[in-house]
Amino acid sequence: MLTIQALHKQFQQQEVLQGIDLHVQDGEIVALLGPSGSGKSTLLQCVGGILPPTSGQIFIDDTLINGESGHISYMPQHHCLLPWRTVLQNVLLAQELSGTINKEEAAEWIERIGLGDYLHAYPHEISGGMKQRISFLRALLSPQSLLCLDEPFSALDEITRHKMHIWLLDMWKKRQKSILFITHQIDEALFLANRIYVLSDRPAIIKAEIQVPFPKERTKELLETEEFFQARTQLLNLLME
C-alpha cells in the first residue's frame, strides 16, 4: 500500500526527519508513536504531498508520489469542517475534491453512525465528538484507499475518546481501508494498531517497530488484561530511553 524509503526532511538547517523507512500493508492499521515535536505531522505532510522531501522516496502501490497530493485521504487534528456547510455537505467535500460524489451513500453512513438527525445541521450545532466522527467519515468515504489521521482524537475527553476508538475499529471493519495514524498516546496506539512505529526525538528516526500481539477483534476488556499492561510498560520504556 504505502512504502516510505530513507525519507529525509530538513527545514533550513534544522533536520527534522533523518531517514525514515516504513510501510503500511493493505487493510492494516499502523500507528506512528512519538513525542511532541518529533516530526510526525511533517512526515504526514510529506506523504500528503504538500511538503517535498529533502531526499527519499514515497510510494503508493509502487507509484512514486513524492510531492504529489491527492493520493491519500486525510483527517486533521482539528476537525476542519467548513462552518458554512451542513454535516452532509461536509462529508461530501472530500468526494467533491476528487470528483466522484455519492450523496445517498454518504447520507446512509451518517444515518448509520447515529447522526441521521443532524444531516442538515451546521458544525456549530453539534458536539466535539460528533464533529470528529463527521471528519473521520469524510476521510473514510473519499475514494483513496489509504487514510492518514493526525492525532485524530486528541482534542476529546477520555471517555469520548475511548468510545471513538471502538467506533473507529467498527467502521474500519465495515469499510476496508489502510490506516496510518499519528498519536502520542500509548494506549491509543496499542488499542487501535496492528503495528506501531516508535519515533525518536528530533531529528526523528524509527526507534522501533512493534507488532501488536492482540487479536484483530478488540473490545474494551482488552484494556484490563495483563498483556495490555505489559505491552504498555514496554512501550513506555522504549519512549523514555
Place this chain on the structure above:
Amino acid sequence: MNILKKYRITIGFLIALLIIVEIAVRVLDLPIWLFPSPSVVISELFQTFDELLPHILATVKLTFIGLIAGSLLGFIVGILLHLLPIVHKIGYPLILISQNIPTIVLAPLLIIWFGFGLMPKVVIIGLVCFFPIAIALLDGLRQTTPELRQYFQMAGATKWQQFWKLELPFAMPALFSGLKIAATYSVMGAVITEWLGAKQGLGVYMTFAQSAFRTDRVFVAITLIVVLSLCVFGIIRLIEERFVHSYKKEEPQHANNSSTP
C-alpha cells in the same frame, strides 16, 4: 415588528430628540427659513409627496445602478488581486494612490467624456463604491484559516477548488462588511453626482430648494436621503442574513457557545 423591538432604544431616542428640537424651535421662535421645526418638515414631506416621488425614484435608480456597478468592479478587482500576484504587485499600490484623489474631481473629465447622462454618474458612484468592497474581499480571502487551507491541500484540492470551495465562502462575511460601507457611500455618491447636473433626483430637488430658501424642503431631502441610506443598508443586511447565516456563530467558538440556540 422584530426590527421595532430590536431598535426600540434608538427609535425612542430619536423621537425624544425630535420632540426636544420641536420645542426648542418653538420656544426660540426661529423663522422657518432658518430652522424649520420637525413638524413643519414632516407635513411638507407628506403634502408634496407626489411631487417628490419622481425625484426619489431617480435617486433610488441611480444608487442601485451605481452600487451594483461598483460591487461588480470591487468583486472582480478583489479576486484578481488575490489570484494573480502580478496584479497584486502592480495594482494594489495604484488602487491605494487612487483613493487619495477625491473622486469628485474626476467629475468634469467624466462629463466631458460621457456627457450629462447616466454614465458619468454611474462611473463616479462605482469608483466610490468599489474600493471598500475590493479591500474587504481581498482581506477576507487572505485570512482563510491556515488549517483549513492545509486540509484542502492534503485532500488534493486544486488551486481552483481551493478558491471556490474554501477561500471565497470564507471571505463572504468580509465581503459583506465591505458591501455595507459601499452601500452608505452609494447614496451619498448619487446625491453628490446629481448636484453636478441632472434633471431629477433628490440632489436636484435639494439644489432647487436651497436656491429658493426653502429650508424646510432641504430638510425633507435630507430626511429622505437618510431613510434611503438606511434602506440600502437594510437590504444588504437581509441578503447577508440569508446567505451568511451560519458563519458568524462558528467563529468565536472559544469565546462563548451559549448564544447558539
